[in-house]
Amino acid sequence: MSNYHLDHLQHLETEAIHVMREVAAEFERPVLLFSGGKDSICLLRLAEKAFRPSDIPMPFLNIETGHEFPELITFRDFRAQELGAKLIVRTVEDAIARGVAVPSPGEISRNKLQTPALLGAIEEFQFDCCIGGARRDEEKARAKERFFSYRDAFGQWDPKNQRPEIWNLYNARVNPGENMRVFPLSNWTEMDVWEYIRKERLAVPTIYFTHERDCFRRGGQWIPVPPPHMDTAKPDPYAGARPKPSEPVRKLFVRVRTIADMISTGMIESPADSVDDIIAEVSAARVTERGSRADDKASEAAMEDRKKAGYF
């Protein structure tokens, strides 16, 4: 019977395709969150496998913090166009202007403000389901997440009161105004994602590979030097995220392992310039992927708190 045998990547793939087709069949207005990062790149290939030769039956959505790596934006736009998909972009900047998102005094990271911007977009388009690329192996609070994660009318996650999820029978029912977050990659690990990218020969943004970049040391991480402030009529969007005189700038060969935006992503020093190199590096790695995310380090329950408020 060895011919009728799936390896682990094929198992993860068929599980994810099943989940995506459930979304297409059960929801009226689903959307797929596509940032251009490696996890959502896998989501797009899974969507192709789930729905071709038909069109992918949902638009893509990205919430920009305004601090994005330009390489990521270029890649995102290119890939969405290549697939013939509608890409909706909403920004934290706009959410602030409309008063939906309110920055805390002195806080430079826009990470927390993505939550109200996302909830604003969900309301604007009346989305009843958002597919995201989050994985349970990323973080302890995520380890408790369901495939179909129910959010109430405030977009909140209640970890103590999740719907039991049994077999492959997903309860997709929501009332108007409520919302489901669906995570087809729940059971994937960082290694699975890269192995899938290799197997499927998927293109990824160039910042995943080694390149020379100006960085400075902060919070035990190599933080990229933001682009220069050109339009001086406006306030510097990177104020506070620029190196201080006590933080010398160094030119290093670096790459990203996980991408938030430019001010919350630590670069890692690496010579990896191919997917094979990255896989070798991940298998030898001694720290987790999110070890380079400043946004998760705020406290032991940082992710749990953000998720309860409606963060992805």
Next chain:
Amino acid sequence: MPHTQHPIELLRFNTCGSVDDGKSTLIGRLLYDSKSLMEDQVEALERSADLTGGGQINLANLTDGLRAEREQGITIDVAYRYFATPRRKFIVADTPGHVQYTRNMVTGASSANLSIVLVDARLGVIEQTRRHTYLAALLGIPHLIIAINKMDLVEWKQSRFQEIRAEIEAFLPKLGGFRDVKFMPLSALNGDNVVDYSKHTPWYEGPTLLGHLENVHIASDWNLTSFRFPVQWINRPHQPADKTLQGFHGLSGQVASGIVRRGQPVVVLPCGIKTAVKEIWTYDGPLAEAFCPQSVTLRLEHDLEVNRGDMLVGLDGLPGRSTELQAHVCWMHQRSLQPGKKYFLKHTTQTVSAVITEIKSRIDIITYEPEPNPTSLALNDIGVIKIHTSNPLVFDGYGQNRLTGSFILVEQGTNATVAAGMLHPPSEAAKPEYNDFAI
């Protein structure tokens, strides 16, 4: 389909036991000793040890991710962990042992290949041991490990191990169903017999826990006998740029059991029309055959009106088709089962309305004996019920097929998932009229 030279198998298992049996510690130990932990995770452990653990590393903190769990030192919800060895990748569901959270055990175990039931060597068999073993059997999990933990606290006495083993072996025959059962003497806290053999158990000749997880035979856990294909999504491209795709009518879904080959005759149920598979379409090109649990798109010889929720089946070993069903259910909600009330019933890819017409019995999980005619089933109760559905279900008994024999009940209004159901085998197979197409 491309085959790698040494395919890595995927094993899903769950750990269950009572509070303080050391489930989370055991998973922490597996991760720690199999070197699946990263430096920042170990650092985070050490940080939290200073705060809550009195300086000693608490392996349970690896899996207890929610703040309330760490504060109370308990596991609230199913947590999933991932680790790999060169032979296998593992998905671990750490399922809580509290009585009130039994529903999470069902969540964590429903798709598992293997269950680990932990027993505290000092306490021996308790109510939770019997409940979890029963649930593992009820859910049709093929492989069972009884991990007798905290053996260090009973001086590693073989007699104590044998005593507990005998007590469990006395009731296992009442449950049936397991393909294999292993008993292991462990100390998760100290790592004995988890990844490395213990020097305290010269009398134990079985494998270590990890050794067994790596070697237990799981290739035949998938059902490859009768072909079942619940139609999940109708694949009809609108105005395809590729002219050859005009009129493409595909039925997308996941093979729930068996094997399907190009050209093979199939029956569409519940309507009973017979046709054949013209093409097995995938993004990566057409296939000559597809098997459980692959996700594919089937094209039929005839252009039939087929909907989500319909099922394609092979001609041999037909499933049942009925609106009158009998099933074991595990009740999972604070609001008890209300006979006569309408629920949504989701089975494979279809949702119908359902009324519970009779509660035949509630199972006493201590004696495993049925108590006849209870008035209701409350949270965590297991019982046998009769159901009437608005539309016929095409189904198999859960014992034959975990995917076409299972359902969930959803409360109308709140949309809460209130029960997990395991169907009894049909009293007779569907008798399609074989409306053969006049070709």
